[in-house]
Amino acid sequence: MSDVARTTEVAAVDSPALVKPQRKVKARSTRAMIDRYQWYEVVALYAGIAVFLFFVLAPFIEGFLVSLKPLAQLFSTPYSFIPKNGSFDAYFNMWNSVPLLGLYIFNSFFISTIVTLIVVAVVVPAAYAFARFNFAGAGLLLGMFLAVNMFSGAVLLIPLFRLMRGLGLLNTYFAMIVPGAAFLIPSSIWLLRTYMLRIPRELDEAAWVDGASRLYTLRRVILPLAMPGIVVVAIMTFIGAYAQQFIFALTFNSKSEFMPLPVGLFAFFGKQEVQWNELMAASFVGILPVMVVIVFLQRYLVAGLTAGAVKQ
């Protein structure tokens, strides 16, 4: 019995006129009316979530199951989804089959981290400028940024390749970092600019009246308030850099010691057969750093949101 039910009983005893409605009061919920659901609505909600999650996660589930199976079982007919005598062997053997695997994972992480750092360092002042200063060509520049986003990196691969070759950057980390950052900056500027526009201009003015310089205001006032937006930019950039490095690495780099994981995984494609189970295991281990980063940044996201959510 919940508190609500008890208080209703007490109220009913106090005033005889209220005895009748007592039957109608459900003890179930202390929630607001708008948040109350019937049991079948709750079931439907969770069923919907389950279907959606299964749809999204099915490839991951299958991938994980594959990583547990011995290689022979993968080609058995009839195919069985549930591994028989499954083991985590693949997670240990993969390091021997592909000795550079650790380096690939590091490279992926390293490239994405550097891209994220560059993007954040460039985007924060740029977004502040676009949000606060009226300068000639601001609208045109923003429009051009949007236009750049309409070309995917793949369309520009050939010119980029010639550019990299001309600059002597082929087969270096730069070849994967520079184009990666360049393609991620425009959309991030848009995102963070919109976020900064929501910070009242009067805060800048108050700081200015109190003698603060623009940079001091940016550091002490705008950055802390824009932190949730910056974290979103960082997360999106990190994921974006992780996803797009494949195509740049494949085109601009042929040295295996600089290869990021997505390209490095080709090493599991042997001459005779593909080590599917180890490939899957390597993929999961490779995703791990990203998960860690996102979980870590997400805490800041929530903390930042509550700090910035104060009504002005």
Place this chain on the structure above:
Amino acid sequence: MSQLSLKHLEKSFNDARIIKGIDLEVSEGEFVVFVGPSGCGKSTLLRMIAGLEDVSEGEIAISGKVVNDLPPVQRGIAMVFQSYALYPHMSVYENIAFPLRVEKLPQPEVDKRVGAAAKVLQLESRLQHRPGQLSGGQRQRVAIGRAIVRQPKIFLFDEPLSNLDAALRSEMRIELMELHKRLGSTMIYVTHDQVEAMTMADKIVVLDAGTIAQVGSPLDLYHRPDNIFVAGFIGSPKMNFINGRVRAANGSTVVVDLGQLGIIELPRTSTSVAGQDVTLGIRPEHLKLGAGQFTLTITPNIVEQLGIHSITYATLPGGEAFTGLFEGNPDLVDGKPIELSFPIASAHLFDSKGLAVY
């Protein structure tokens, strides 16, 4: 010597002239209120004094020094914004201490000044809270605290009470007046609320479309408005205006024909108004029930009983709205004609250009 002086101040945004030549002297310790309807340029004028808007023409001098091109902090002003502009991620302490942190004052000095400000504003128990945890009035006080710690020569307030509810507004009004007494500094206060202007100001500056309509003490403006705009703006309910035409002006009296309401003779020395269309002004509170020096009969279509007084709304034969304010609860019913009167001395007369005739 005046502490703040504005000379032929003008401001244009592109082609729009917002401020059209303002001259004003403010002496030290004065509480000056800029009042006017929305869009009259009062906030722009304040922001120009603060240094948040550039000056297009003219000059601003503070303590004898022209400050047109100085940033706000070097002008010796502090400003309280309409939305308070508190930093939501900082504690009340850090909000108040912000200007001192910018100055890089040593911590003991910061502690001392913030402590003193918090004591004046009764915020001592709130110093560690975030602005979001405070009520509207307390946020207002934090914003004032941030202005106080700098020890400015001039405080600027931009409609600071307009975000508060009515009860809190009158409370904060009194607090601000006490603060002004205690600090003795010059304060310039912008509002669109003529009640705030009347109650707080030593000197009211009424602005109308970028120009000064009149400057004077609250009672000056109430009793001797220079023009029809000030007469209509100051006072609540609004002054009644009746259209008329001058029959004769002989140098000692002016005879005004008010159409169906009759003829009124006012003691005025002006002769230039002879034959002009004029406007007679009479404040609702100067009307008395019953016959008197000038008597007219109206039929109120709405009667408001407020306990302390009663207000009637009627339309005159000439089409003008006519409001009456009477003490207590006299027997007034809508639709029932009443006879009322006013003393000749309390009538105002404005010529065809809207300027007062004396």
